[in-house]
Amino acid sequence: MTTPEPVVTARDLRVELGGNRILHGVDLTVAAGEWVAVIGPNGAGKSTLLNAVSGLVPATGAVRLFGRDVRRMRHRERARVLASVAQSPVVPAGITVSDYVLLGRTPYLPRLGRESAADLDVVREVLVRLELLDFADRTLRTLSGGELQRVFLGRALAQETRLLLLDEPTSALDIGHQQDVLDLVDALRRDRALTVLTTMHDLSITGAYADRVVLLAGGRVVASGTPREVITEDVLATHYEARVRVVDVDDRPVVVPIRKR
Numbered sequence: 001m002t003t004p005e006p007v008v009t010a011r012d013l014r015v016e017l018g019g020n021r022i023l024h025g026v027d028l029t030v031a032a033g034e035w036v037a038v039i040g041p042n043g044a045g046k047s048t049l050l051n052a053v054s055g056l057v058p059a060t061g062a063v064r065l066f067g068r069d070v071r072r073m074r075h076r077e078r079a080r081v082l083a084s085v086a087q088s089p090v091v092p093a094g095i096t097v098s099d100y101v102l103l104g105r106t107p108y109l110p111r112l113g114r115e116s117a118a119d120l121d122v123v124r125e126v127l128v129r130l131e132l133l134d135f136a137d138r139t140l141r142t143l144s145g146g147e148l149q150r151v152f153l154g155r156a157l158a159q160e161t162r163l164l165l166l167d168e169p170t171s172a173l174d175i176g177h178q179q180d181v182l183d184l185v186d187a188l189r190r191d192r193a194l195t196v197l198t199t200m201h202d203l204s205i206t207g208a209y210a211d212r213v214v215l216l217a218g219g220r221v222v223a224s225g226t227p228r229e230v231i232t233e234d235v236l237a238t239h240y241e242a243r244v245r246v247v248d249v250d251d252r253p254v255v256v257p258i259r260k261r
């Protein structure tokens, strides 16, 4: 039996921005249906790695998505297989929540054509699943940080892709909404064979949801494995200079910060 091709294969990725080398030869593989979380201290290169995987920053090395060279994919074609949410997406002025989520359907609209009833159904379903229906007609600038973050995710989910790249998707959410949103992504993983690549700073949340964790430091992969293998007191002391206890809950690491005495 042949093993299915990984959804994401990145080899020897190197990125230079503003004259500085940001990624120094990163390898990354994400298998179909897997949830991989990229962690690492501020400035480690996590967002840059996600941008390189999306083909959004110039990089040397190879990136293949579903076996195809990302640089050879047209914008529309790429948007049908990969949806991504940046840390601070650009928001068109005056746009409403439903119109913003509808932007996720752009790769499916006929050129110069309008959205269909099916597109509007997708938008409505996303708004319901993210508890955003009551906000549908509000403009994005009137939303709270957490509501806005759910709207950004909504646009990506409306794309109905099989690969989702999320850069800090829950940084503005309260703990209940963090769980709602990540449980939803997890459910889509099972229902629609979604593959997920995220960055996350909350290491307990990372430990609870990711199948595999890749730790970046200084633009290099310094550890990779299951959450229990990577999220350890030693690793966090070395790469984050963090004073923490890591306790085990249901075979998953939970990180407890320890105050300096």
Ligand SMILES: Nc1ncnc2c1ncn2[C@@H]1O[C@H](COP(=O)(O)OP(=O)(O)OP(=O)(O)O)[C@@H](O)[C@H]1O
Pocket: 017, 018, 019, 020, 022, 040, 041, 042, 043, 044, 045, 046, 047, 048, 049
């Ligand atoms: N356009 C740019 N020009 C110059 N340097 C850049 C540019 N974009 C990013 N960098 C630098 O690259 C490094 C990695 O940035 P990146 O945003 O990928 O880190 P990160 O791991 O996502 O950080 P954080 O956890 O703070 O979000 C940082 O030092 C950042 O200042």
